[in-house]
Amino acid sequence: MNALLIYPKCPETFWSFSHALRLIHRKAAQPPLGLLTVAAMLPAEWKLRLVDLNVTGLNEEDLGWADCALVSGMIVQRDSAHQVIARCKRAGLTVIAGGPLFASEHEQFEDVDHFVLNEAEVTLPPFLSDLERGAARRIYRSAEFADLHETPIPLWELVDHRQYASMGIQFSRGCPHRCEFCNVTQLFGHRWRTKTAAQVIAELDVLHGLGWRGIVPFVDDNLSGSRASLRNQLLPALIEWRKGKSGFSFSAQVTIDLADDEPLMQMMARAGFDTVFVGIETLEEMSLGECNKQPNRNRDLLEDVRRMQRAGLEVQGGFIVGFDSDTPAIFERLAEFIQASGIVTAMVGLLQAPVGTSLHERLRRENRIGDCVSGNNADGTTNIIPHMGLACLQGGYRRLLEDLYSPPKFYRRVRTFLREYKPRRTGYALQCSDIGTFFRSFYYLSIAGKERLRFPGLLLWTLLTRPRVLPAAFGLAVYGYHFRKCYESLVDPGSSVPEAARVEGPR
Numbered sequence: 001m002n003a004l005l006i007y008p009k010c011p012e013t014f015w016s017f018s019h020a021l022r023l024i025h026r027k028a029a030q031p032p033l034g035l036l037t038v039a040a041m042l043p044a045e046w047k048l049r050l051v052d053l054n055v056t057g058l059n060e061e062d063l064g065w066a067d068c069a070l071v072s073g074m075i076v077q078r079d080s081a082h083q084v085i086a087r088c089k090r091a092g093l094t095v096i097a098g099g100p101l102f103a104s105e106h107e108q109f110e111d112v113d114h115f116v117l118n119e120a121e122v123t124l125p126p127f128l129s130d131l132e133r134g135a136a137r138r139i140y141r142s143a144e145f146a147d148l149h150e151t152p153i154p155l156w157e158l159v160d161h162r163q164y165a166s167m168g169i170q171f172s173r174g175c176p177h178r179c180e181f182c183n184v185t186q187l188f189g190h191r192w193r194t195k196t197a198a199q200v201i202a203e204l205d206v207l208h209g210l211g212w213r214g215i216v217p218f219v220d221d222n223l224s225g226s227r228a229s230l231r232n233q234l235l236p237a238l239i240e241w242r243k244g245k246s247g248f249s250f251s252a253q254v255t256i257d258l259a260d261d262e263p264l265m266q267m268m269a270r271a272g273f274d275t276v277f278v279g280i281e282t283l284e285e286m287s288l289g290e291c292n293k294q295p296n297r298n299r300d301l302l303e304d305v306r307r308m309q310r311a312g313l314e315v316q317g318g319f320i321v322g323f324d325s326d327t328p329a330i331f332e333r334l335a336e337f338i339q340a341s342g343i344v345t346a347m348v349g350l351l352q353a354p355v356g357t358s359l360h361e362r363l364r365r366e367n368r369i370g371d372c373v374s375g376n377n378a379d380g381t382t383n384i385i386p387h388m389g390l391a392c393l394q395g396g397y398r399r400l401l402e403d404l405y406s407p408p409k410f411y412r413r414v415r416t417f418l419r420e421y422k423p424r425r426t427g428y429a430l431q432c433s434d435i436g437t438f439f440r441s442f443y444y445l446s447i448a449g450k451e452r453l454r455f456p457g458l459l460l461w462t463l464l465t466r467p468r469v470l471p472a473a474f475g476l477a478v479y480g481y482h483f484r485k486c487y488e489s490l491v492d493p494g495s496s497v498p499e500a501a502r503v504e505g506p507r
Helices: 018-023 033-039 060-065 075-090 100-108 120-132 184-188 197-209 227-241 256-260 262-271 285-290 301-310 329-341 358-365 390-404 407-420 432-447 454-465 467-491
Strands: 002-007 047-052 068-072 094-098 114-116 214-217 248-254 273-281 314-321 346-350
Touching (some): 002 060, 002 075, 018 432, 018 467, 033 047, 033 068, 047 060, 068 075, 075 100, 094 100, 114 120, 197 227, 256 273, 273 301, 301 314, 301 407, 314 390, 407 467, 432 454, 432 467
Parallel strands (some): 002 047, 002 068, 068 094, 248 273, 273 314, 314 346
């Protein structure tokens, strides 16, 4: 069997970093980890090719070579997935689909021959067995969750790592919390399951052997789901592995209560973690209770963020507006908090209710669900009928983004963060490619962009006052360029409301 693994095109999003990628001569933020892991589960005698449409095109030679196409993606890749599947069918290929998009919307893809849903470790083996004897069903699904000890090392050799800004890795699946708006537990359950530390080290060894040096995000939905596992298994192994190895840094998504454990944060920094994403969501206690975001309740969120920063962890924050108890005052309050906290990478989105979540079920009963979600957490769209009123919600959202990512506010926030930040790393190895990145960034940010003197001013201020964090200052400025470009259409008073944001009425 000649199998073509296809990853659909991602539109421009907050996390695509598409504008920043051009400055560092990379084509995509990271490769499709799910497809690479599935590739390692396919029969050894199959011949495999992977086409990531975020890096390259799908050509006729690939389609002519293949017997079947395996397509996976997220909800935000819906439109591209439809196009890819239609093209594969025209070429006469058997189409097999799985992943988060198809887990929630497989009824919308009539041209797919076989759906392998839920976790591939569980549903792929019976599909392959049935396929071999010519009796494959259309849908394979299971309520069982996989034993990650059986998950193989992704087939990294199927991609050219030089095209990507980072290379992801996974340690755990599942989350013990029950946030009303989140579909993570629908996909992966409440029980926190992990690989062994030895599996993670084996994956890192492969990346190191292929020549990768750079950022390795842990893609877990909640890496801090079990602090004991981090403290006793993963982090000691990473600390030992990094001895004698340079050029690797890690990031992860965690909950805010990590700030309560100073020794664990210090241990994460020693293991190479320098960035954490935290779902702060909202500052309103009523809204936190409404969405069941228990780890965030009754806390000094500002001090929590600062403790993480002082431990050497840059905090990226996720925020949501549009909860039932939100009032128009929430926009100004969020803006003030984000500025004071020095959260440079602040993703703010409207509340959405993905199918299968507790929120979707509640709002469906209240007749307050509109069109399907876009899958983009920061595009100004929503599929709910908000209590605040849609016009008020979207107007306040636009003003909030304009405030946060205007050059004066953004660069002031970077300096606020850098004053608190105490990174563990003491130096940075300059590479030849960094010279080109600097001059491209200087042109787009200071000459052709809106930053003018703010970009060189930030670098000079950092060099004179905090030289250890100069690489962080440079990187954050490049991120800011991407964020502003992403939000320009949303904050432009003359722009139209995105189609997906027009909630025509309850259904």
